[in-house]
Amino acid sequence: MIFSQPKKILLLIVLAILAMLLCGLYLAYNTYDNLNxxxxxxxxxxxxxALVALATGMATVSFQTMTxxxxxxxxxxxxxALYVLIQTILFFIGGGVNILSQEQISIFLLSILLMALSSLLLAKTLLKRRQNDLFILLMLGMIFGTLFSSTSTFFQVMMDPNEYDLxxxxxxxxxxxxxxTHLGLAAGIILLGSLILFALNRYLDVLxxxxxxxxxxxxxxxxxxxxLLFFISLLTGTATALVGPxxxxxxxxxxxxxxxxxxxRHSDLFPTxxxxxxxxxxxxxxxxxxxxxxxTTISVVTQFIGGLYFIGKIIYERSRYR
Known part of the structure; x- marks a missing residue:
């Protein structure tokens, strides 16, 4: 089923109105007589x-097209896993109280750069001329993710319980x-990366x-x-460094x-x-x-709903090809 252009615009308008209504409800509900x-x-x-939704939506749709x-x-x-490792090492070396009290811009930017450059290094090494290099890259990403998680666990076991709690x-x-301050920096990086990805939407249509x-x-x-992978990693890394995984x-x-x-068309998929x-x-x-x-936290809600949706999609896709 292919939508006509008026139907696509109508869908985006409905989603935008729903987003504004929900935003208004969140801002004004239960303010305890202190609206300002x-x-x-x-x-x-x-x-x-808005920034996390922008970064995540653009990066994930582009990544799924690429893969x-x-x-x-x-x-x-x-x-x-790399973000967890960076934070764990920082807390292990510098101490949780010092890290939380300083919240230096350099640490924020370092986290983003390490996450983006690590993906770029893997891509430059592996994405050459063989057709299956992309899948080798993905498998190596999973392996390095496991390595980062194991290293993080090693440091966390040796940490002081109070530091671990922080x-x-x-x-x-x-x-x-x-x-x-981090929000302003993240806004600049995410907006720039998103504009570049959106400018490449016709190339993504071809891919x-x-x-x-x-x-x-x-x-x-x-x-x-x-x-493409560099900007995907940059957007994902910035969103992760800003609010966490x-x-x-x-x-x-x-x-x-x-x-x-x-x-x-990615010009339709991105805003959706x-x-x-x-x-x-x-x-x-x-x-x-x-x-x-x-x-509870928003990550717990996301993992619960996402896990159910992931399992449901696997079952649905399996039943389609029986």
């Missing part, structure tokens, strides 16, 4: 929701204590046809994949976008995924604050 303070506190979170697989997300490259608070995705077809149409696939978010919004917007990501994050944070009264 609530708007100031929650407004910063709304900006973070030709709707079950994979950029986190398979081990970016989440570290765990950093390793769960949270929108509660976002550094305003969606497959590597052989894209090559026949004049696209330098290997060079484009390396370029949010597993399954990209998987959920990308796959629902394919269902709601049956189009191969971004709006869905924003709706999901605002809705999840509303549940965390107003329903669960901060007794």
């Amino acid at each position: 303070f609530a708007l100031m506190l929650r407004g910063k979170k709304v900006v973070a929701f 030709q697989n709707q079950f994979l997300t950029p986190n398979i490259l081990g970016l989440d 570290l765990q608070g950093r390793l769960f995705a949270s929108f509660s204590n976002i550094n305003t 969606h046809l497959g590597k052989d077809q894209a090559t026949n149409l004049g696209l330098s696939v290997n060079a484009f994949q390396i370029f 949010i597993t399954f978010l990209g998987f959920i919004v990308a796959n629902i976008s394919y269902q709601l917007m049956p189009s191969y 995924a971004i709006l869905l990501g924003f709706i999901f994050l605002v809705g999840s944070q509303f549940l965390v604050e107003q329903v669960f009264h901060l007794k």
Whole structure:
């Protein structure tokens, strides 16, 4: 089923209205007669929701087009595990109290650069001329992710229990204590990376046809994949460094976008995924604050819903080909 252009625009308008209504509800609900303070506190979170939704939606849709697989997300490259390792080493060496009190910009930028450059290094090494190099890259990403997780566990076992407790608070995705300076830097990086990816939407449409077809149409696939992977890692790394790992978010919004917007054009898929990501994050944070009264975190809600959706999609896809 292919939507006509008016139907695509109507869908995006409906999603945008739903996002604004949900945002208004989150900002104005249960303010305890102090609307200005609530708007100031929650407004910063709304900006973070928008940035994370933008980065995750753009990166995941691009990554799934590059890998030709709707079950994979950029986190398979081990970016989440690398973030955990960086934070663990920083807390182990510098101490949790010092790290949390300083919140230096250099540490924030270092986390982003390490996550982006590690993926670029793997890509430059492996994405050469053989057709299966991309899948070797993905397998190596999983292996390095396991290595990073094991190394993090090794350091965590040797940490002081109080330091370990502080570290765990950093390793769960949270929108509660976002550094305003980091938010400004993240906004610049995410907006720039997203604009570049959106400018490449026609090349992604060609890559969606497959590597052989894209090559026949004049696209330098290997060079484009390396370029694409750097910006995917940059967006994913920035979102992770800003709020922490949010597993399954990209998987959920990308796959629902394919269902709601049956189009191969990334100029249609990108805004759909971004709006869905924003709706999901605002809705999840509303549940965390107003329903669960901060007794859980947004990452727990995301993993629970995403895990159910992932299992359901596997069962559905398996039943289709029986």
